[in-house]
Amino acid sequence: MPFSFKRARQQEPAAFPRSILDAVKSFYATERKEPQFKPPKHDRERDRRTHAQAATTITTPANTNTKARSRHHVARHPIRLPHRITQLPPEVLAHIFVLGAEEDVMFPVTVSHVCRAWRYAALHTPTLWRRITLDAGSLLMWNYRIHRAKACTFDIQLCPQSAMSHLGYYNHVQLCMHVAIPYIHRWRSLEVRFNGYAPFLWNAALSACCGHSPTIEAPALRELTLVYPENDDTKEFALFNGFAPRLRRVTIQGIRLAWSPSVFQNLTFLDYTHHGFTRGAQAASEVLYMLQVSAGLEELRLAFPWKGDSASRYALSASFSRSVILPRLKKLALYIDGADVPPALTYTLPHLSLPVLRSLYLVSPAAPRHSQHPEVFPHLRNVLKSFPRLPALSSLHLAHAWLDERFLASLLATLAFPGKPHLTLTLEGPQVTHPFLCHALRHTGRRLRALALVRSEKLTAEAILDVINRLSGVYLQSIPPGAVPAISALYIRDCKHVDWRSLQWIAAVGILLKVWEGGREVDMRPAMSLQYDYMMT
Template structure:
């Protein structure tokens, strides 16, 4: 529609222009971004998830806008992660911002930024002692402790943990997760952590350290990743692990490794260990091998475990051997796979093509077998559940209709499915005394 013509008397009059409303300095309050419509509680949870992956994520959040900075500074759990490093002022400020929240303490080596610098410039006793001195006054607020030493240096455990052991009042009532790793440790001293009191400790990852296994510290563990320190071997090492499992009988997941280390300096036990340990809640068991063959200690401990609720078994080869272990036949001859198994994973040196079929035929509850070999894609064998026997319609006799057939077969591994009668199926539900591995 064309605009109306202006009259002659209006030509000399200036046209009234419509004034626009002045925009505020921050357009955030006029047209907020949809992200700012999230409730503060949801946004704080997103910040916490990002802080778990990146230590400096909370600092990045505070530089986005005023609203995010206001929320981040009033979320104590966002600042609980303390990674000890030479930046002392920053970590003290983070402890202050965490207020009364529990703390996650990390003592990890700082990697070099350039090739000219040392790979781990802070890996010396004096720096570690200074870092620990900063957080030791707050030991009653520690929720987790993670200490990792990838390279050798003398007296590292002593300077890092001495005041956590012998100091009066060094208890950790909020401690839930513990990770101590020093594979190159040569100090056989045994430590009693947190003055013997950590009632909430549930997870522990240990490698290269001797600890006095007290019930007040480790009775409530549900997860244990244990790599033997190497100061004992043979029957004495087996006895040490059995004593640990007697205390931590509530484990749900257990990972065990016996590395091949030349350090053996403590007296060894001569008599074989015959004491069995019952782990009624254990559901996942990882048996890991680092060398070229299955260690005697690992095989012996496996035979002494009673695991009525075990669902998943992982046989891991950290060395990724191309050939099967020479003692594989002996291991399965003495180790009875529990009948409650539903998932089995076999890797590298643990694998032999003639052992997969007996596992599926002898264990009715096995639903999946995963095979991992060098330079071969991972093979997943999904087994169909056993069908129940049906009654015949003409003579009233039960018909054996129990069939065990895999739904996904790797090449050159499986034969045809076999039919099992009702009586044989009842026998397979009992405890298997040995695995019938056929070696030709």
Template sequence: MQFASGKSHRHGSHSGRKVLDALKLRWLPRMNRDSRNNARHDISTCPNGYSPVQQGSTSSQSQRLSRPCPHRRPITRLPDELLVHIFILAAQDDVMAPLTVTHICRYWRYLARQTAALWRRVALDSRLRLWNYYFHLSKACTLDIELRLLSHTPSRTRRRDAMLANMSTVELSMHLATRHIQRWRSLSLQLSANVPYLWNTALVACCVPDKSAHAPALRELRLVHPFNDDTKEFMLFDGHAPHLSRVTLCGIRLIWLPSLFQDLTYLDYTHHGFTKGREAAAELLYMLEVSCRLRELRLVFSMTGGRASLVFDNIAFPSSPVQLPCLTYLKLSTDASDIPSAFIYILEHISLPSLNSLSLCTKCDNDHVSFSRLRHVRRAIPPLPALTRVTAEGPWADTSFLSSLLRELIGVHRLTLASQRLDEGSLRILVQALYARAIAGSPLRVLDVGQCGTFRAREIVDAVERYQEVLRLELILPRGTCQADGAELAGGCVTSTY
């Protein structure tokens, strides 16, 4: 057998490499182009709402996508369902998280684009093309719409331009969002810019008396604008939002339709300030009469609202107390120098048979403010047979008021105080009331003074120790307080038993 010489062998291998190089140059670009086109076609032809995670099976499209090597990155060993769940949790904290996920690798990008729930949160601003991309990828999933317009103080020459820019941003953003109003799961508008008639600009598309304004999937509504000066009443969604259960309002007047608000379980209402006294109480009582299924109610009267400018000739109070049989939590709050008279009127005309927790709060920073209407509040409070917890802050933590309250509400077993106003005389009154309850067989179990400051807490400890054999009280004190032997840490506070 004859063998070719070394020279001819080298020449043949060289010519073979030339052929391979020619084949690569001719066919590899075409193959790569075809594979990219196939991948794009596979992703674009997925049906709406399709997700390999939701279907629980691995499709041929996902098999074509190369996952990173599992032995190099442990996170790639996670199942797709768990990985997508992590993405969704990240999107709840950061609205830009879905975009970040799509820039990690090709496989994560595929999972993100096929998970509609990942794109449901939309925080509207001037980047309309970005949010339109979110709307497209959310497919048929329900949406969480947010719009925040923060206030700023430009110079006088630019104030008008800033107002026009704010109105333009709100109008264009809401115009884009209302195209998908049928898919809204929640709507949150938080406006703090001092722009006139801003509610009218933001809600004009939601107040159309037509079927196109219905919100069949809406569950939560949040409308906040403390500097509103528009006294207009708005009728939202043509009266149709059958699943609405949570509402937060501040600085707006709404027509309280039963078809919208009769199934509410949570209401956080900050009064708009256009009415006061009996007019404000009558307005609130009608709202509570409609929303009689509330479980949690928060009422706030703020001095930052609009000026009282609406006066009604005929003020109609309900003939019988408004029944709130499901209400278990009530919070009354104000930043005024005294208790609003509307609170007193409301307490006189409601019935709270299931109320479990009562919170009396204030947003006033002045520690020297005293409420002169506390005695009227005490007389107006209805019978509370199920009440077990009371919280009093600032001027509400008046020991004379709380002592008379505790003497009649024998079911209360936990009292929380948050005040720097307690002195030796007021503490003596409170301890004597607790001693009388203990003698009567209904002792207070827990006294939480963790927010009263270390100095006040020491005075409370000294006052309680005098009756420790009878009270048998559990004290929750601030950290750093000199407590009795056997005290234990509870969170950031010290727990002592007397």
């Protein structure tokens, strides 16, 4: 008798075989690794063909090398040799990054996305993130960079664009400064430049820096730049609660500041353009007080805006009893952008004492072709009368509207003569011609050590050579043995009508010649062989 349950067991659904279950388990249990290098599609097809040929080839001693080469070709991988920059010490690499960040504000972000090693070096270099430019990128990004700078000091820069409404411009400036104000005690430098007009921009930028609270003091501040040429707000700003003991360099234009001794007494560099809200004697009095506070200056650039004052106001002032001595000042630049010398300058100069001044720059911008301004300032004689004594002057630079031959001749005659050539004279502008040089330098004697000519378009090589002959009192072409020329160096920069190749021979008589074209110095080494040939003949 058959078993009663046998038929029922045969009707049960068939179970999966063990081989299928094992295959599924092995598929999911095995760790799958993707190759690091995936060859292109045409390489994969070539590899398949190579595999097929290798499978059909009979292994013999003759084709063993061929199989080895094909197997090596199939299994090839890109060879990655370490770059030499990876062998640099981390400190050197970090210093390179910091130097690059000075040129490009986004350089830290760029180098931190190159590789793991560079990212590690960038994130562990706080000085790399110290530059905060609030007008570029989102403010959230700058908050992250402030966090990455850790305890490092900051270089704050705000130079917003003016393509917005007045209210939008004001709000944007205030919002940007709101990011940096909490870290004012860690500012190393502050630079604010406004290129467009909007009312009360200085209030938006500096209102949080004014007051009587220790939280707004700037003990680490070393450099300050505030520039807004179109400012019309006459408000006076007292910054940093009167405390910035490390401040050394200041650039000011278009703002009125309370010149506190506790902030500005340690300056070594000052680039000051007067705000223009006062004129004449009052403006000169303000500047003299500033210079008296900052008596330790080593470099000064002074400019007064031209306000169209009449010529009748040009007179030396006798109402000042203050005499300002600048015992460390070595470089002075007087810059005038206008039709004439402002009266405030002639009021200021007589009260200055400059015992160690080495370099004097009298500069004005080049006048446009169709400008109504005169080529030279009409009242330079008043400036000459107001100049203080310059016993240590060794470098004099005149540019454009300062190039008056009578003014230059009189100024050179007033300079001290120590008994040997000591003065380097630089003349820049198209006003420099052959008659100009002959008239202006006729009484210089042996004062000149070097003559530099910059962008003098009307000069030629023959004219320059004639001027040197007049100064020397003898023709350089037939100079007797032992005679010394009037100057020992001649510098020519971007004078397009001067054929400097015809002047190379002057090196043989002891005159150093240097030439610049397009901003680059010309290689004068061929002149040495010419000098040797001249001496041999």
